[in-house]
Amino acid sequence: MKIIESVCLPGKTIAQMNLQTQRMLGQQSTAEFNGLHVDALQIGQINEMRQGPEIRRKNNCIVNTGGKLTWEEVERRRKEHRAKFEVAEDVWMSIVLPRPDNPLVLLDRKREEMKCLAKELDDVVARIAAIEQTESLDQVTGTKRPHE
Secondary structure (H helix, E strand, C coil): CHHHHCCCCCCCCHHHHHHHHHHHHCECCCHHHCCCCECHHHHHHHHHHCCCCCCEEECCEEECCCCCCCHHHHHHHHHHHHHHHECCHHHHHCCCCCCCCCHHHHHHHHHHHHHHHHHHHHHHHHHHHHHHHHHHHHHHHCCCCCCC
16 A cells, blocks of 8 residues: 555554545445545545435444445446546646654654643642642631632
8 A cells, every 4th residue: 555655644554544444435345446546535425425224334334234245246336436436647646645754753752742741731730739728728717718
């Protein structure tokens, strides 16, 4: 898969990519789209509209309730999808997958972000403790303060 090879989504597995593709298409079976260059969101919108007693969904994706599709049926559907949904070659050829920053630099940024968030959390916890201590003292001394 070119998207995996490009490393533009570091850390994502093929299984995660397949699941996301199913969600975008709105259907569990993706065999009929293998090798095609389609707008998955467009197909997903169409699948979202499909209704009826023969349509069964699992996690908002249409699932096959019949037997396994034959190779001939998959090919028939693929040809139909190619005619209806395939994106023009000049469009998909012009797509450039972004290269992420150096993963080590990205990791360092995330670590810095975590330190800042940890400090912010410590500050909030300290403020809450101070408020609780003040309220506790007020109860002991019987002092009433207006709430902020």
